[in-house]
Amino acid sequence: MSVKKAISLGVGIGVLFIIVLIIYGVTHTFNQTKREDHLVKGVDLSAYQGDIDWELLADQNIDFAFIKATEGDDYVDTKFKTNWEASQKTALKVGAYHFLNYDTTGKAQAQNFIANVPVSDQNLPPVVDLELYGIYEDNALPKEQVKVILDEFLKELEDHYGVKPIIYTTQRIFKMYIGTDYKDYQIWIVDLDNAWPETLPNGETFTFWQYSHRGMMDGYDGDETFIDMNLYNGTYAEFIEEFF
Template sequence: MKKVLRGLGRLALVLLVLCAAVLALLGLLRWRGLLLFAQEADPEQWEVFGVDVSSYQGVVDWPVLAEQGVDFAFLKATEGSALQDRQFSANWAGAFAAGIRAGAYHFLSYDSSGDAQADHFISVVPRTEGMLPPVVDIEFYGAYLTDPPERAAVRAILDPLLARLEEYYGVKPILYVTYRSYYRYLAGGDYGAYPIWCSSPVVFPLVPGWTFWQYSHTARLPGYYGSQDKIDLNVFRGGAAEFQRFGNPA
């Protein structure tokens, strides 16, 4: 009997270790953005909702999105020092025409200088009355998924980019982050004054002081016709009046 009990104990220990390993793997995949869960957060308590789109959503029917209660939209504009989203100009004009407050985002490259990336963004995104602050999207791509750059190297690119955008648009840019990018590059640094747009599709954002929450990567809405049938959903942390005041240049 003692041998049987010892055997059961060892089996339980093995199963416990396997479960822990599986949970750790799932957590790692989710942290790196390689795994999406079917059941995502649903922030019903917020009243200002938005989407973010790129060329993957193709042609967007902005009045149709407006009819569904979309208050704002972040539109991909640029990436690095040379790439421009081919739908940006149409999306920029269409969103404002439909009464949706728009903002433009830039996908940060670790392979070109902050000044070169600022020049590129400024050449593409016009200063427009009522626009949301520019966004710098801080994620990982390619080989940087497994071998991310050091904090000092990223700051050497990010800091001049932010300074240039703030000078040109008259307002502090928004920083789009995943948990991995936030805690690797921003936490404990000098970025507390910048609004945070946090990607957290499963739980309430676990970064301090966030302003926008990207709570779903798997939504489907009528009104866009591209290679991607899903669209990201977001909320603003505040009421409608506060949203109208947010991000207006001094």
């Protein structure tokens, strides 16, 4: 090989190397920005979604998942243990939720949740699902009565897990039972009608927003075709800083 050819080849390799570095830098910067600043999307699910392929589910542009654990003082979701263990092997940030029952004490319900959900600082805080159901849809209990149950449940969980639970509820139930109380608790609000609910009815800011009950994803085979979709009110960097 002549000296001129060797020099030309060296210059060509050098230019190619620089181009590769530029492409890598741009790509790395883009991925870093996406990781830190993209909308933080997640799902919540239960036994209704059937058997779940957690690796497949996690690979569909979601960052977190809340899994139903318990209800009342004795019910445990039939898929909770399997879902919990499998979800821990993914990159998703995971939490568990309890559906609050109005027929038993908050303490008894907390004991049911505590008996089934491990303590871990690697997971999202526990969630209490506050809704109206069954006979209570048309005959809602007075706020004072619900408050006794809810307060007892929240205290037991906070004492056990060392963090304040998140309260999940609808706009209607928020107005009925939360109001200006519970300002120290993060709220996961259900609002299917607005493009982005800037604030809660009491003027506070929500933490999570359930924006759809009719999401469709790959990775589950239950009787329920749809899956609930949610967003965190902030960037991924803020999400990690807030919870981890």
